[in-house]
Amino acid sequence: MITNQFRTARPETGRRERRRVRLGEHHLAGYLFIAPWLIGFFAFTFIPIAASLVLAFTNYNILSPLPHWIGVRNFERMFSHDPRYWVSVRQTFYFAFTSVPLKLAFALALAMLMTAPRRLVGVYRAAYYLPSIVGANVAVAVMWRQIFGTDGVVNAVLAAAGLPAHTSWLGNPATAVWTVIALAVWEFGSPMLIFLAGLKQIPAELYEAAAIDGAGVLARFTRVTFPLLTPIIFFNFVVQMIFGFTVFTSAFIISNGTGSPLDTLLFYPLYLYQKGFRDFEMGYAAAMAWVLLVVVALLTALIFKSSRYWVFYAQEEA
């Protein structure tokens, strides 16, 4: 009955709207309202992206007036004549595949602690979220340099504990990349908040039932929490992976823009920046950017594909 009413009502409103389109009134206001966004989108997003696709096939030193077409030579050079390119690829994968799982594990652990009804839990949540607000900017990266510097806090703590105080975390190729990973993990606030929301969704009855069946803490986590949380984990994983592949500021500041020591901090976006804005090889940098886009898109697709094997949606069974 109700649906019937709607069905009969619809065509009328539709007809009325179509008439307005023809008259062009009231839509004008709409277009005016979205004009700033449209202009912004075309001027600062769409056209630059299109331009960079063209530039990827050119040799363009920004000082010279015009780029010149060289076909796929940029890609050839990238894949077969540029040793530092592959170093940057390797280091980026290394960074993404260590920092993202660590960050998610951290975020989940903290989120679980935060769900417990404790006093001041709001303050704790805010405190743990704070690094995500201030994080990934220049000031934090500069601070990180201080913390891991030879006379920094980390060495001071180690010395106080009677442990060997390493001379230089940032200068040693074995440890430098881990300072950046630590910085990324430290910014676990936003996945933590999302986990918190997810944890709140899990019905308490399930835990009660599991407890009655004699499940311990570990069993409750592996049999209840984790499976019900997989959609959230999936979401966080995709988002953080994309962030991981685009890491720039921290590596740029910590290595002074060089990627040293031994190019261990030469992440893909940093190398891309060096090529474009330091060596002025804009065409090559644009080509690199497009390869990054394709690789990240493929990886995301892969994670999506894999999701049917491990992500569990409660509705499926209902």
Place this chain on the structure above:
Amino acid sequence: MSNLGRREFLRIAGVAAAGAAAVRYAPGAPVLAQTPLTLRIMWWGSKNRHDRTIKVLEMYQAAHPGIKFTYEFTGFNDYWTRLATQAAGGNLPDIIQQDYARLVEWEGNRLMVPLDDFVKDGTIDLSRVPKVSIDGGRVNGKLYAINLGNNSQSILLDTDAFKRAGVPLPDQKWTWQDFEQIALAFRQKLGIFGAGYEFSDQQVWKSLYIARGQWVFSRDGRSLAVTDDGPFVEHLKMLLRMQKAEAIPSLQQEISEYHSNIEAQPIVQGKAAMSYQWSNQAVAEAAAAGKGRNYKLVHLPRPKGGKPSNYLKPSQFFSITSHSKHPKEAAAVIDYFTNSIEANRVLLAERGVPIAPKIQEALKPLLQPVELETIRYVARVQTDSSPLPPPDPEAFAAFQNNVFNPLVIGPVLLGKISPEEGAKVLRVEGNRVLAQKS
């Protein structure tokens, strides 16, 4: 959300109000016979330089009501990035600080105007300026850049540390062997570094061959001209020995401590007795170290029996870009920096030793001991130096950033490859990068 909305609203409101104000004031402003024309000027440097330069621009503005300046300044690396994007956008400043290493590239892209006519008609007065101080600014016979001061590589000596260690000061003909011995002596006697960072700098590498009468790059700049790895390998081995003996900081320490700010230099902190830099930078280093310390400048060490490692180089230039609509007025400003005694009383040779002899004379009574020492030092180098080598090839930055530092110096000084291997990588990869640039 509502909070964000409010902030956003306030920002938009602020911008709108500013816009309204601009619209309101613009037509109201009285249109004088000579509306001040605006010159844009841009330079790189330290805070010290920014303050001095801005003051001189303000003085010029006060004396010439018809001229108004807008200026920008940055550190060296951001500088070229910013200029290149402005060049691409077609809105370069009228006057830019220019570097010897970039002259050829900029001339090739027709981004500067020749200044010969302004010199001929006296807008820029270069009479009595020695030819050697002018010619560095010429490309293909035309003058594109006015030298702001002369410069040479140097070793800054903390003479108090030498006294404390009982080590005699080296003379200007000292060798790299002397350097190593002296640096070691400081570790043994005072427990400090002999010297600071930067002895693995590509400038030093170039000087190793200049002292043997060779220029490292071929004439067309598309390959390396030197085939003998010996001097470079020997130098790297010396640096490894000195690192191990803690006579210089290790590369590891350098990466983690050196933030390209002068305060972090070991000599500034009293952790080293010597440091390597261009002579005009000694002024800033000594200033950062504070008062009551004494310094002397000495030549870069040379190989045993070799020629001088030093050469006299224009520290930097002013150029007028081809985007300038007022080149003549801009040329007058360059002349002010070059020839005005009152301007140079403010600038105080911070950009290098001024090229006009009358300015050098006028400055002498005003200078601090270190500034005076740089003038005397440049005079000493003038009598004992190798000729100015050609400008660096176009691909030099790529060579330095993609081969010399990451593939050679880093791996060798961190012990991943031997000096011999490093020299080989430099030849193979270096030649490839130099040939690539189109």
